[in-house]
Amino acid sequence: MAGRLPAAWGADVDDLLRDHPADALVEQPAYSMTRAVSVDAPPDLTWRWLCQTAVAPYSYDLVDNLGRRSPRELTPGADDLRVGQSMLIIFDLVSVDPGRQWTGITRPSLVSRLVGPVSVTYAVQPAAAGTSRLVARMVAREQGLGGLLWARGLAWGDLVMMRKQLLTLKELAERDARRAGRRAG
Template structure:
C-alpha cells in the first residue's frame, strides 16, 4: 500500500532538494575558482564545437574589445519554436534562470525558477530591460528574433565595463536545436571593475550557473518522459 505525500511533505522535499542543489553548486564554484587556469579552455567552450566557439555571432560587435568570453552549447531534442519560450522568459521577476536558485537567492536575487512556460513573459522588444538582480543595473535587449536569438547588453561608459549575454537557436534537421550561449565581457582598469567584471570570479561562477541552466532548458524543452 502506498501513500500520497501531503502538501507539507512535498514542500519539505522540494526545500531539501533546493538546499542540496545549492550546496552542490557552491562546491562546484569553489572547485572551478580554485582551478581557474587549468580548467579555463574546457570551461569556456563547454559543449560547443570548434566551429561554434570560433564563429562570429550577432551581438559580438557590442563588445568589440572583449577581454574574456565563452561559448557554451547543448543539443535539445525539440525544434527552435519549442525552445524559444524558455529563453524569452529568462530574467529576475520573470521565469528565473533555471539554475541554482538557492545560491542566487543567498545574494538577494529573489529568483523563482519556473518549470512552465509563462504566457505573460513571452514578448520582448529591443530596449526592454531584463534584470539579473533587483539592486543591480539591468541588461538591455539589444537584439531579439523569435525562435532564433536573444542578445542582452550591459554597458557603463564611465568605467568601460561592458558585457553581452546571448542565446542563439540553430535548427538541426526538423526536430532538434543547437542552443548556443555566448558571453563576452570587458572591464576598466579599476580594481572594483576587474573583480566585478573580470574573468577571475565571473567566468567560473557563470560557467557553473550557465551549465545548470542549459541542462535544465534541455530537460524542460525536450520531449516529456514516457511513462509505462
Template sequence: MVLAGLAVGYRVWLRPRLLTWGATGAEISRDMPGDDLQPEPDLTATRAVTIHAPPDAIWPWLVQIGPGRGGAYTYDWIENLAGLGMHSADEIRPEWQNLSVGDTISLGSSGPNMGVQVLSRPHTLVFADGEHAWVWALCLYPTGDHTRLVSRNRIVLTGRTSLQRVLFACVVEPGSWVMERKMLLGIKERVQRRALPDDTGTCHSIPL
C-alpha cells in the same frame, strides 16, 4: 612552485574547457548576433547544448528568462545569495512571452541592467548592459531533428585592478561555468520533459 603550476594548469588546460563547455570548434569560431556590440572583449565564453526539439519549442523558455519572470533555470539558491530574486519556472507563462527590443531585465538591486538589443523569434535573443561591457547572446541553430542552443558571453574587464582580474579568473569564471552549464541543461530538461504524441496518440518523452 605548486601554486604556480596549478595556475598554469588552470589557464592552459582547464580554463579553455570551462569557457567552451559543450561547444564545437565551429560554434566557438562562428560569428554570432551581438558580437558587434562588443568587438574587443577581454573574455569570450561560448557554451552549448543539444536539445531534441525545434526552436519554436525552446524559444518560450528563453524569452521568459530573468528575475521576476521565469528565472534562470539554474541553482536558484546560489543566485539568491546575491539577491537576484530568481525562481526558476517549470512552465511557460503567457504573461512573460512579450519581451521586446528595448526592454530591460534588472539583475538585482546592485547588479547590471541588461537591455534587450536583438530579438528575432524564434532564433536570437541578445542582452547587453548599458556600456556594452557585458553582451550575452542566446541563439538557436536547428540541425535535422534537434537544435543547438548556443550561449555566448563577451565581457570587458577594463578598469579592474590586477587583484580583481585574478579573482575574476579564479572565482567568477569557474562559477559562471557551473551556473551556465546548469542553465543550459535546465532549459534542455524542461523542453524535453514535455511528452510528444506519436501517430497512435500515445505520448512518449523525448530522450535526454
C-alpha cells in the same frame, strides 16, 4: 567538445567560430565565453523555454532567484521579447530575432563602470530531425589587470551558473516535447 574551460563548455567548433551579436558590443580586447547544449526538442519549443529567462534565471534558484523556484511551466507571453526589456535581472535587450536569438548588455552599474560592459547572446539553432541547439555567448572586457581578473573570474562563475541554466532549459523543453509527442527520432 571543442574549446577549453572556462571559456567553452558544450560548444563545438562551429559554435566557437560563429559570430554572435554580443561579439560586437564589447570593445577589444574582449574575453569570449561560449556554452552550448543539444536539445531533443524542436527549435520553436526550445525558443519558448529560452524566453522564460525573462521571467526567471533557471539556474541555481537559491543563489540567483532569492530562493524562488523558476517556473516549470511556460509563462504565457514570455516569448514576446522587446528591445529595452530586462533579461536575467542584469541585461537590457538590445536585439531580438524571434525564434532565433536575443542579445543583451549589462545595465549601467558600479561594476560595469569599473570593468566595462558584459554582453550576451542566447541563440536557438535548428539541428537534425526536429531537434535544436541552445548556444550562449558572453563577452567581457579584458583590458588591464582588473579587466583581465574580472573576465577570468566571471568565466568560471558563469560556467557553473550558465551550465545549470542551459541544462535546466534543455530538460524542460525535452519534457514538453515528449508530452506533445514532438520528440525527434
